[in-house]
Each structure stands twice: as structure tokens, then as C-alpha cells.
Amino acid sequence: MRISTKGRLAVIAMVDIALHRWAGPVSLAVLNQRQRISVSYLEQMFSALRRHGLVASTRGPGGGYSLGREASAITVADILFAVEGPPTERRPSAKDLQDAQRCSTPELWASFNLKMVEFLDAVHLQKLVDQQIARGVQPQSEVQRRALPVSATVKPSRPNAPNSVFELATFGAAR
Numbered sequence: 001m002r003i004s005t006k007g008r009l010a011v012i013a014m015v016d017i018a019l020h021r022w023a024g025p026v027s028l029a030v031l032n033q034r035q036r037i038s039v040s041y042l043e044q045m046f047s048a049l050r051r052h053g054l055v056a057s058t059r060g061p062g063g064g065y066s067l068g069r070e071a072s073a074i075t076v077a078d079i080l081f082a083v084e085g086p087p088t089e090r091r092p093s094a095k096d097l098q099d100a101q102r103c104s105t106p107e108l109w110a111s112f113n114l115k116m117v118e119f120l121d122a123v124h125l126q127k128l129v130d131q132q133i134a135r136g137v138q139p140q141s142e143v144q145r146r147a148l149p150v151s152a153t154v155k156p157s158r159p160n161a162p163n164s165v166f167e168l169a170t171f172g173a174a175r
Contacts, residue, residue, distance in 0.1 A: 003080060009037050010045045010083040011076055011128075017055065018071040018129045023140040025057075025064030045083050052082035071129055077120035 012035055017026050028042045046065055049055045054074055055065045067074070133139065 002084075004084060006041075006045065007080045007084050009035075009041065010049065010079050013037060013042060013045060014049070014054070014067075014074070014079050014125060015128045015132060017065055018067055018074075018125050019132055019137065019139045021067055021071070024062065025066045027064035030064070048083045049079070052078070054078060054082055067125075071126040072124050074125040075121050076123045076125070076128075077117055079125075080120060 013031055016031060016035055020026055028039050028046065031037065031042055032039050046055060046057075050057055050065075050068070053068045056068045057063070057065055
């Protein structure tokens with residue numbers, strides 16, 4: 001089994017979502033800020049994760065991604081298989097079979113791949129979240145709101161000017 005950068009980043013993103021799951025759906029922009037993973041790369045990964053039921057998407061303002069199942073029901077192997085596909089076994093080629101003098105150890109590598117898959121299938125997302133909390137990472141308990149642009153307060157050009165037709169009549173008489 002081969003673990004690519006895409007698989008590693010998918011595990012990191014899933015740990016982030018699981019860690020902050022009580023704050024509501026996590027947008028890809030927020031994930032981008034926290035984990036420094038490009039949004040386009042996250043879109044590719046989360047498309048595959050959503051197809052496999054590992055995450056659920058929420059549209060609209062305040063939307064984003066949340067876990068599709070409990071963190072204790074998702075394994076690292078599930079995440080890796082979702083973004084990378086199942087491990088492929090290499091079959092010996094005709095050249096390999098012809099080269100009988102060459103030392104070949106396909107059983108060793110098949111056994112190694114099997115043990116690796118068994119190990120990754122035994123590591124649950126909740127365990128990784130618990131390790132992060134033990135290291136001091138603080139999960140958010142409230143939904144992180146996007147900062148709204150601060151608009152300057154517009155002061156009227158004439159502070160003593162009337163603001164309605166009715167005040168206009170009394171304004172002229174008062175002067």
C-alpha cells in the first residue's frame with residue numbers, strides 16, 4: 001500500500017473536522033486557513049470523501065463539511081481508500097517469470113501490505129482526535145463566524161438638517 005501526500009492531507013483534514021465537529025460544519029476556507037491546504041486540493045479530496053459517506057456537506061451561509069459518521073466509526077484506512085482507492089496488488093510480469101534466477105519476494109510484500117492495511121484499519125479517527133486534545137490542541141465549541149467588513153459610519157453633511165417632510169416645515173419656522 002502506498003500513502004501519498006493526498007492521503008496524508010486527507011487524514012489531517014478529517015482530524016480537523018472531527019476535532020471541531022461541535023462547532024458545526026467546517027468550510028473549506030477555514031480548513032485552508034488552519035491547515036494550509038489549498039482550497040482546490042481540498043475540493044478534490046472532499047468530493048471523494050463525500051462519495052464514500054465519510055463527510056456530509058451543508059450548503060449556504062454557515063455551511064461546510066461535517067462528519068458523515070461518528071469519529072469512532074471512521075478508520076484511517078477508510079479515509080485513505082476514499083481518496084486513493086484500494087491498494088492494488090502487483091502481479092508478476094512475463095519478464096519477472098522469465099527471470100527465474102532473480103530473487104523475488106512477492107509474499108513478503110503482500111504480507112507487509114496486509115499488515116499495513118490491518119494497522120490503518122485499527123486506528124480510528126476518534127483516537128487521533130483524542131491524541132490532538134492530549135497534545136493541547138483546543139477544539140472550538142462555537143461556530144466560527146466569518147468576519148464582516150467594517151463599514152465606516154456615515155455622518156450627515158448637515159447635522160441640523162431635517163430628515164422628513166414634516167420636520168422641514170418646522171425647521172424653516174424655527175430659524
